[in-house]
Amino acid sequence: MRRFYFDHNATTPVSQPVLEVLVSALLEVPGNASSIHQDGQAAKQHLEMARRETAALLGCEPKELVFTSGGTEADNLAILGSVRANSAPQKHVITTVIEHPAVLNPCRELERRGVPVTYIRPGPDGAVDPHDIRRALKPETVLVSVMHANNETGTLQPIAEIAAVAHDAGALMHSDGVQAAGKIPIDVRELGVDLYSISGHKFYAPKGIGALYVRTGVKLRPIQFGGKHERERRPGTENVPSAVAMGKAAAIAQEAMSVESSRLEILRDRLETGILLRVPDTGVNGCAVIGGGAARTANTSNIYFDGLEGEALVISLDLKGFAVSSGSACSSGAVEPSHVLLGMGLAPERARASLRFSLGASNDAEQVDALIDAVAESAAQLRKLSPTYSYLSDSQHV
């Protein structure tokens, strides 16, 4: 069976040019970038080339970029590292309820260690209001962390405005940019952020490599302890091949961005319109009307199918060859309703009835049309058996 992949926000496949530089770095750059001999120097040279390419994607100086093992480590380093580096006796942190667990859980860890954290809710469109951030600020607030693009809805947050609000109060601003990097133009100077996390595998680089932008002058304590790598901010032998691959992927993403994001937006809108026309009792989460709602990444669509379980729809589509996602997997692999959708104020039934479609390089119009057909067929089949859906449709006749 042919498989069509519509889950690019979960991860993306390594692209051919990225694979080529990855393999050649693995084969031809075996040195340790911290060694003083020429093999080490060659590795270091490749590492710094990768740093320049990745920095170009974010609009920062290469020296402001710390390579990490991925988005989770970058978020942990940003949050724990910046809060620990601040010696104030009283500290407070602000974040949002729709963050990725890689941000939420370091914040909970801070709470366990006596640093209170305020969790801001977004509006029904999924966007955080900078005024809500302003109201939550306290004299002792040291950090505000708000994601740039949401992984489940694609909603873009007003990072520049929030950063200005945070800076007015003397707090640092971190943004988890894992779902934005490679998809929308990013300029960390314009955004005004102090810390910004990215992850390579969301833009066609391999898993296991990411980076944290740390604005020059921002104090950061390491959260792991070891050698003096990465300007003593992140110990561990540098993953040169993966960094090289991420640099290449960053360069490709940047070059292709405007064309690719328009292409994906057309496909995404075709998918949404197709599903909303073909399947009754559906809608785009966060958009009261088609085309309405907050700005979002071009590739992401989150659609509810009232009266059915998103989990069952994911399985049904998977068995037909389509990879999509619903909610978040708990440790066993079962699906739990999305905390993002719940945080936006969706009823739990509707959150459980929602699917995320995230498009990428491999998708085309033919695949999108096939997906619409499959979704219509699966939804109809599942709704025939759904007690909630018969109840919903019966109640409409009353």
Place this chain on the structure above:
Amino acid sequence: MSGGVDSSVVAGLLQRRGQPIVGLTMQLWNQRRLPELAPEGGVTGRCCSLDDVYDARQVAQHLGIPYYVVNFEAGFEEQVVKPFIDDYLSGRTPIPCTLCNNFIKFDQFLDLATGVGASRIATGHYAQLRFDDASGRYQMSRGADHSKDQTYFLFGLKQQQLARTDFPLGAYTKPQVRELARELGLPVAAKPDSQEICFVPNGDYAAFIDAYFRERGIAPEETQGEIRDTEGRVLGEHAGVHHFTVGQRRGLRVAAGEPLYVIATEPASQRVIVGRNEDLLRARLTAKDMNWISIAPPISPLRAQVKIRNKHAAADATVTPIGNDAARVEIRFDEPQRAVTPGQAAVLYAGDLVLGGGWII
């Protein structure tokens, strides 16, 4: 697929027959709830533990079949855990496996399987099914391995559920199933059997209920009460009616000249009534919500062998239908039976054939 030997062998057998199959595991209970039941900061119970899901996934990967974990936690709590607790508080001794079979596994789960495109589900139950042309009914009979027979827990299944169900292990004995597991190269071939209620750690259901009450903010005093004898004399106090079931001897902590047994629990007064072993003998019972499997609802009395709990040796009895469609029956045993327990099931057999069953009231 539970991650155990039985359901793993089912998957292997079906695949060997060349049928396209999908492996599913039900996530029924959040292992992180009720942490006080956990041994050493670990997780509670056996059901849906990460180890079992890991095993089931290993088997699915070994067989090369699609595999998913599906979340039925909400339905399980509403349809199984809460009724299980309510039963204990109402003086009954529940059978959660039957509730799970009736309302989750062969209902919501069967619907999900159908919804994602499956024509049938197969489980690792030791029971046999066949379609009987003469009566036009799906008939159920005991598993060939009588020591593993699980028909007592399956008495609630309706014809339309049985029509979409397979029990591929019904004709095998447990040792044969283990042999098949080895033959199929399944990574769980040597895994020990499980017996207990899946969501209750170590079989200590009373501790589970206590922990559930604490989570819900219910004070323990609300279930405490007196222990009385059959004449109404107060013999002591108990820590909660849910600690007791009919026929139980342990844990009474009252001094008496002879061994005392629980005769009944009275939910309204929170009393536990105790008496002598002879006081437990009953020659008759009434069962409600009868489900007739292998025969149509009878209109006249019939003879059957009746099991009143899973480990009970079926006893000869006359079964008299009451009301329309024999929804209730009166069962008169030839010989009085010990510890007829409200909340348990009375399941009727003719030899190995499962006629039907209902709930003892």
